[in-house]
Amino acid sequence: EFHYGCPADFEDFHTFKTESVYDAQWTQQIYGGLVERDMHATVENAWAPYLAESYTSPNGLNYSVFIEPGAKFADGEPCNASDVKYSYDLLINPLFGQPDYGFFSQYINETTVKIVSELELDIDFLSPYVFQDSNLAVDIMPKHIWEPITDVSTHEAQAVTWAADNILDSQKMIGIGPYYLDDYDGTNGVIHLKANPYWDDWGGHAAQTITDIYFEFWSNKEGALSALASGALDMIDTNFSPTIDEVPSTVDYTIVASPGSQEMGFNMLHPYLGTGELCPIAVEDSGKYIRQAISHLVPRQVIIDEILEGLGNLGITPFPIGATGFDDTLEPYEYSIDLAKQKMVDAGFEYPTTVSSGIGLYVVIGILALTGASQVFFLKRRK
Numbered sequence: 001e002f003h004y005g006c007p008a009d010f011e012d013f014h015t016f017k018t019e020s021v022y023d024a025q026w027t028q029q030i031y032g033g034l035v036e037r038d039m040h041a042t043v044e045n046a047w048a049p050y051l052a053e054s055y056t057s058p059n060g061l062n063y064s065v066f067i068e069p070g071a072k073f074a075d076g077e078p079c080n081a082s083d084v085k086y087s088y089d090l091l092i093n094p095l096f097g098q099p100d101y102g103f104f105s106q107y108i109n110e111t112t113v114k115i116v117s118e119l120e121l122d123i124d125f126l127s128p129y130v131f132q133d134s135n136l137a138v139d140i141m142p143k144h145i146w147e148p149i150t151d152v153s154t155h156e157a158q159a160v161t162w163a164a165d166n167i168l169d170s171q172k173m174i175g176i177g178p179y180y181l182d183d184y185d186g187t188n189g190v191i192h193l194k195a196n197p198y199w200d201d202w203g204g205h206a207a208q209t210i211t212d213i214y215f216e217f218w219s220n221k222e223g224a225l226s227a228l229a230s231g232a233l234d235m236i237d238t239n240f241s242p243t244i245d246e247v248p249s250t251v252d253y254t255i256v257a258s259p260g261s262q263e264m265g266f267n268m269l270h271p272y273l274g275t276g277e278l279c280p281i282a283v284e285d286s287g288k289y290i291r292q293a294i295s296h297l298v299p300r301q302v303i304i305d306e307i308l309e310g311l312g313n314l315g316i317t318p319f320p321i322g323a324t325g326f327d328d329t330l331e332p333y334e335y336s337i338d339l340a341k342q343k344m345v346d347a348g349f350e351y352p353t354t355v356s357s358g359i360g361l362y363v364v365i366g367i368l369a370l371t372g373a374s375q376v377f378f379l380k381r382r383k
Contacts, residue, residue: 001212005224005236009189009217014159015139015175016091016098022237026191026215030074031139031175034065034084037324045324047133050203051079051140051176053119060132063123068203073142074174074196080118086143088113096152107135145172170194178208189217221246243309255311259320264298266291280348293343295333 004025012023015031034055038048049055055065071079091098092108107125114122125132149158162172163184173181179193193215195208216233218224221240227233229248236242238258247253268274268287276287304312313321314332341351 001214002210002235003214003216003233005216005218005227005233005240007218007221007224007237007239010184010191010215013163013173013184014156015141016096017156017159019099022215026181026193026213027139028177029179029193029213030173030177030181031141032177033137033139034067035133035136043325047137050137051084052136055136057132061125061128063121063125063136065121065123065136067119067121069119070202071176072198072201073176074180074198075142075171076198077142077144079140079142079176081115081121082118083140083143084121085113085115086147087138087141090141090146090152090155091138093152096155104135107132140176142174145174178205179213182212191215257313257322259322261315261318261320263315263318264294276347280350281346282348286347289343289347292333293340293347296336296340296343298333299335300332301335 006022006025008020008022010020010023010026012018012020012027015027018024018027032050034050034052035047036050037045039045041048049068051068051071053066053068055063057063065084067080067084073079088108089110090096092101092104092110092112094101098104106127107129109126112124112126114124116122123136125135129135146155149155159173162168163181164186166183169181169184174196176196178196178199180196181191182194183192184190185192191214193213195211199205200207218227218233218236218240221242224233224236224240225242225246225248228236229250244253266273270287271278272287273290274287276282276284276290279286279290300314304310304314316330316332319326345351
């Protein structure tokens, strides 16, 4: 068995209503879609068939999908095209109230999924989308369990009720994923998942190495680290944010890359930083040159060394190193005051041949950004 410590309690029990990352961690062990991320794909972590045996599209809009024959839910019932159709229709039903309805309704409606046979589907999305394959990753719900609950507005509450029931939890909280919900201890904040016994019956899946997984709520970092040291926990969530010095000496660890980035955001309507209309050379490119000047003045390596304690890489794009399809040939902006000054010159600004002591160029630009009511901020992204 495996025990995983989480820094937040569990509150979302319907996979279509999950907004907390901590609930997504356990619900995604239960459910799966037509496609899933595959670490063994040609491009690491690219989308690959899951419930789908195969899928093709001539244009990224219209898909032909063939379903794995023999696919089963965790109760042994077959998973087929009717379950897929039911799941997509539920997702887009306004009475259900999916939190991302506004997004999904751009691409999916009640006619999007068409059943050709119980092992074949035609899926016609409403609009092009650069990440269209992700719309094939909608979790597939067991129609035989959820369709009898005719009032779809109650599905979220029904999931909570079933999760709290010591008998119905393991009968109802199931999907096509490698685990199902065996028990939820609301008093102590523990989710107990057990291995789906039908998992290795289809899709070429190997039997699960771990038969029982426990997601456990711990209210503070110190308690979680103590449990890790004693062996009561096998892993703790990164959002406990321990430093390396805080990791117990008896605990092994490996430093791995965490996909994410910090970035500055600019008001693109700002007359200097955005439109460039108030720059000496009043064209749109001048705003770009100022933004590039600021980028040349960001001491990325200093931030990594002195603030992140060396645990970081030079930022290149908002998409972090390690993201699927990241272009390894891209280079970060060089830290250079001279290059920054040249970019400002390109925007029409002039500099004296000698610079007196006092406020530096990057401070001036910073003041410009702030006094112009432009917000400059750091965001930490997770994916």
